[in-house]
Amino acid sequence: MSAPHALPETSLAGEALDPGRLRALVEEVAASPGAWADRVRHDPGERVTELLWRDERVEVWLICWSGEEHDTGFHDHDESNGALAVARGALVEERLALAGAIRRAVAAGQSLAFPASHVHRVQGVAAGPAVSIHAYSPPLRRLGVYSVGDDGALRREAVAASHELGT
Numbered sequence: 001m002s003a004p005h006a007l008p009e010t011s012l013a014g015e016a017l018d019p020g021r022l023r024a025l026v027e028e029v030a031a032s033p034g035a036w037a038d039r040v041r042h043d044p045g046e047r048v049t050e051l052l053w054r055d056e057r058v059e060v061w062l063i064c065w066s067g068e069e070h071d072t073g074f075h076d077h078d079e080s081n082g083a084l085a086v087a088r089g090a091l092v093e094e095r096l097a098l099a100g101a102i103r104r105a106v107a108a109g110q111s112l113a114f115p116a117s118h119v120h121r122v123q124g125v126a127a128g129p130a131v132s133i134h135a136y137s138p139p140l141r142r143l144g145v146y147s148v149g150d151d152g153a154l155r156r157e158a159v160a161a162s163h164e165l166g167t
Contacts, residue, residue: 016057017137022083027111029060030085031132036062042129047068048115052133059128059139063132065091065124074121074146077114078158080136084122085111089130095120096146119146 003166016024029035029052031033039062048064074096084091086106094101096119105125106112124130129159140161149155 002039003151005098017081017135018080019083022058022081022135022137023111023113024082025058025134026085026133026136030087030111030137031048033087036087036131036133040131042066044069047124054139056138058135058137059093059096061134061136063134065089065130065132067124067128068126072122074119076119076144076146076156077136077140078142078144080138080140081114081116082118082134082136084109084134087131087133089128089132090125091132092123092125093120094123097149119144148150 036050036052039052041048042064045067047066047070050062050064051059052062053060075093086107086108088108090105090107092103092105094103101121104112108130122132142158142160144156145159147155147157
């Protein structure tokens with residue numbers, strides 16, 4: 001797959017990207033709707049994911065959210081650093097912490113980046129649909145998904161990246 005014309009090819013060259021470089025990349029792509037606007041579609045039943053770019057170092061996704069019922073659940077990105085930028089609407093990110101979840105809103109024009117070890121969930125909001133750009137480096141192969149067992153213990157299950165992105 002070659003880079004779509006509007007994707008910033010210079011940002012994709014070289015070794016795997018650290019969270020700061022991924023954040024710059026998603027911000028640049030989010031600010032370039034010519035690279036993704038024609039692929040936006042909302043489905044109330046599920047998040048819509050569209051692969052915009054993938055090579056051996058990085059992958060970039062468009063994700064469309066229809067509301068607060070769209071929720072990733074708590075997960076990590078295994079060996080991949082990540083970043084997301086909200087291009088339209090708003091999302092909520094919750095980081096898993098010993099004192100409970102740390103919640104923050106991410107509105108259009110805002111972004112965040114995280115290392116591979118970051119455990120979080122991302123959710124749409126009741127205010128309506130949202131569009132976000134996500135990047136992972138190296139490209140996602142698997143995720144860790146989290147649940148609480150009957151005994152109250154936190155459990156992690158390794159799953160294929162398709163669990164999150166529908167690939």
